[in-house]
Amino acid sequence: MESQTSSPVSDTHDSIPIVDPEHLSDASFRSISEASPLGILIFDIKGQCRYSNPAYQRMAGLGRGYVLGNGWLLGIHSTDVDHIKAQWLKTVSTGQAFSEEFRFGGGNGLGVWAKAIATPIRERDSLIGYLMTVMDIDDRKSAQSVLAATEEVLYEHMERAEVTLNSIGDAVITTNPMGQISYLNPAAERMTGWPEHEAVGLALGQILNIVTPKPSPEQQNKPALASKSSLLVRRDGREIPIHNSTSPIRDRRGNIVGTVIVCRDISETHKMAERMAHLAQHDFLTGLPNRSLLNDRITQAINLAHRQQSPIAVLFIDLDHFKHVNDTLGHAVGDLLLQTVAMRLKSCVRSSDTLCRQGGDEFVVLLAEIEDAEDAAQVAGKMLDGFANPLMVDGHEIELGLSIGISVYPDDGDSADTLVRHADIAMYHAKENGRNNYQFFTTELNTRAVQRHTLKRNLRRAVERREFGLQYQARIDLQTGKLVGAEALLRWHHPEHGLMMPMQFIPIAEESGMIGTIGQWVLREACIQAQAWHQSGLPLLPISVNISPAEFRNKEFLPNLAGILEETALPPHSLELELTESVLLQNAETIAITLHDLKDMGVQLSIDDFGTGYHNLSYLKHFPIDALKIDQSFVHDVNDDTDDATIVRAIVSMADSLKLRTIAEGVETTEHLAFLQALQCSEGQGYFFGRPVDADEFLTILERGETPQGEYPNEGVTFVDDRP
């Protein structure tokens, strides 16, 4: 507004005149306005600018020309313009003053903050416009926003710290420089049993009572297990294992203003470590100490026994025919049985003795407090008595024998390893002695064990070194006297021990897992030989081969046999497999499947050593068997022993009704022959007809005409009796 009023300022010469604001001239106003750091703007009630001073133009970032005549909202930052316009319209409608903060559009796009105060200009009581002063408040606003941002960050930090402290499982305690509690987080309250409001101000030691634990006897034995943690004694006296750390709290100048103590409850870690340590030293199934803990205990016992000049004993216990339980009742029952056995064995020893499960069905007992070896024998006897009654497992009544070997310190060894190994050797002897008995270790047993070990090593090389050979023994039709087959018998030509019979090395081959290779060699060799005789123009001679139980159980057995038959082109019906009764009693279902597969292949099946197993004979109905071989022990005394004669008679008659052939083994005399012929026993084998001979020699027998189609007289048997 360009004012038309005359100047009200009265001049004086040497002093600043008193200016009556009522009479301030336009020129004076203008010069004040031009010099003012405040922005000054005059606009009419339509908001059109009538005057703006340079300070305003600077703040608004507009030239004078842009301001005058334009709406005063020009220049306000787009973010604020709507709000300011609304406020302004409200102000105009009421004719009141107006005070707002807003941003002008300049300032790197962020705007320049300003505070505007508009006062109404009236003429004769009518509102004709506004005089607005505008102050640059950008610095204040920046400072405010920095402050707000700082507060925000601070708040966030504090919030984060508080939430963290409230939610972490670790106890956090702070003290002032005098060591008085100033803060406890909730975990610290729970861990110590002190609520924060009671603890604050108390001495740290009152709240945090930490002691060093004494190692347990087990930990003393095993330094690696000793804990490095401390124990916190809670307010209620309970102790909990903790790990704790302490750090100073410093102010900005580095002065210590308090301490923060962090404690972690490691009860669970402790329990877990103890569980792991227990598992590492105990058997999972029975919970008994394992081999490793037993070794420690034996070593300790030896040290003590050495000082006290007293003996200790180690008992090696192996369950008899445990495999049979697994095979017939299943592995789960086998497991339950092992647990029951563990309990029964435990009841036979004192609490100071260590009973351990060595693995599988083997247990070892350390008797650390004995007077002499006789005490160990008594404990072994007590164990055998303890197992005289059957065990009840999962509703099954199971009879179980124990084979026990005993070694005694110092006579049988002075280390844990030796004592256990020697007790094992003695146990082996107990097995050989008919099982369900105990045996002491002797040096002679040791020698045999060493020999067995050597034999095992030799056996591995025997196949490659062609040390095995087969002999053949004739099988004769007892009614016609004709040679109806040959049994292939394995022999080992040992470079040092000479000729060895299967019973001397087959158990070792089974033990060492060599039986598969050896068995396969025998089968192939026998098939090749039978084919060779046939190829040389002789009639095809049925050949029988003994199959060991371990070999038969091997899942490769069937495919290997099929491969051999294909490779040698031997007609399957001329191969007879001799299986022992024990094979058939193991896992009836699987065995039946294998036997039927074998029958489908066309091979003949016979049961060897029949009658020696004392088993339920009902299995005979279920398996596709062709023949029973009567064990030579019955045949041997058949003419003298009425029991044996009765058994042989029963076997032949039973086989007859089941339509099975019978083959009597060990036929040595004409009396044997006559007895068996009278019974209508199908076939015979034994020294009376011929001892086992090498393939070449057997060929001469065949070539002499004593073949299945040969000219044997029907009226009698006229074989060469070549017994020694």
Ligand SMILES: Nc1nc2c(ncn2[C@@H]2O[C@H](COP(=O)(O)OP(=O)(O)OP(=O)(O)O)[C@@H](O)[C@H]2O)c(=O)[nH]1
């Ligand atoms: N159920 C069960 N069986 C096991 C476990 N460990 C090993 N076995 C079986 O225990 C049997 C041990 O057999 P052996 O001791 O060699 O033979 P056995 O039948 O007891 O015959 P002898 O010892 O000669 O009287 C094998 O069949 C193993 O498979 C186990 O943890 N649970």
